[in-house]
Amino acid sequence: MSIDIVIKNHLPEWEQLIKELREKNKITSEINIEFSNKFIFNATAKKIVSNDRYLITIDREVFNMIYNFYHSTVNKENPQFVKMLSYTGCEMEYNEEYAKTLADFYVYLTLKFIFLHELGHIMNGHLGYYNSINDGMNHALNMNEDIAKNFNGLSAHEYQMLEINADSFASTNLMIGLLNDFQNSPSYLDRYKKVIPTRNQLFLMSITSNIILMLIQGMGLVKGGLKLTESKYIPKRSRLNEILKVYIVFSNTLNTSEKNLNLGVISPLVDAYQGLVNCYLIQCGYRNASEFGDYKLSEVELNNDLQEYITKLYKEIWPVIKPKLAPFAYVTYENLGG
Ligand SMILES: [Zn+2]
Numbered sequence: 134m135s136i137d138i139v140i141k142n143h144l145p146e147w148e149q150l151i152k153e154l155r156e157k158n159k160i161t162s163e164i165n166i167e168f169s170n171k172f173i174f175n176a177t178a179k180k181i182v183s184n185d186r187y188l189i190t191i192d193r194e195v196f197n198m199i200y201n202f203y204h205s206t207v208n209k210e211n212p213q214f215v216k217m218l219s220y221t222g223c224e225m226e227y228n229e230e231y232a233k234t235l236a237d238f239y240v241y242l243t244l245k246f247i248f249l250h251e252l253g254h255i256m257n258g259h260l261g262y263y264n265s266i267n268d269g270m271n272h273a274l275n276m277n278e279d280i281a282k283n284f285n286g287l288s289a290h291e292y293q294m295l296e297i298n299a300d301s302f303a304s305t306n307l308m309i310g311l312l313n314d315f316q317n318s319p320s321y322l323d324r325y326k327k328v329i330p331t332r333n334q335l336f337l338m339s340i341t342s343n344i345i346l347m348l349i350q351g352m353g354l355v356k357g358g359l360k361l362t363e364s365k366y367i368p369k370r371s372r373l374n375e376i377l378k379v380y381i382v383f384s385n386t387l388n389t390s391e392k393n394l395n396l397g398v399i400s401p402l403v404d405a406y407q408g409l410v411n412c413y414l415i416q417c418g419y420r421n422a423s424e425f426g427d428y429k430l431s432e433v434e435l436n437n438d439l440q441e442y443i444t445k446l447y448k449e450i451w452p453v454i455k456p457k458l459a460p461f462a463y464v465t466y467e468n469l470g471g
Pocket of ligand 1: 254275296299
């Protein structure tokens, strides 16, 4: 399928959400979405001061890679994978049409998360604040992997904190949208309804789309001599853990069976999907086998090492930067997160 058709399927919902948010929060600045053709896996958000608008730019390669991954793996060659992604818990006959819709639904979840992450940079005041402290050159916050030492006024720790905060906005709003939509008719989920048997699956499927997105971005790669104080990003596994925690906290606020979600249930999923995604990346020539290490993390690494760094960010960086973001944010202080 042409990527333009995939984009056309997703765009109306995103534009509708922007329209609703602008009305509800009385945002006078325009928020536009554009697509670029640089063939890099990247999305950015920036504020253009001269004509008072925000711009979310998503490269077509983001759509391409996500679409290709799901449509070349969710098929009859990988019945086990189809079964895992379906979360029905029962044996099923392989069905081509079902597999295609399942793949489409995961594409939908992944792309919406990426869009919402960029929207989070706008709604939570990151860009307004960023513009206020840098040289006014409309710098963008972006999701690619470059290690840059110059963040135009932000420290690496602050940049990392903003990324975690945008992720948190994205997973929360993804779930709010999904849960609302699931009950509505007509709904953006109508075309995927046959692969979402009950509302329960929405959490696990969204979580899975995030795990796989992080893996596609190279979560399993052996780390180089990366210095966290010079990097825009914390390790992807730490970032993923924070995203998973947001889903868990959110699910626990619901008075339904989704309440039982916890890291013990979710963590094994990461290992389960990692082998398959790494294999795909190697087979398609995106990565060399030698770039991947032993991906099973020990309990100590998971619970202590990854957590220590994030705890430090939340303790030392967040209390300082949150009040600075607030004047530029379109959400209440409480909803900025913490
Ligand atoms: Zn970002």
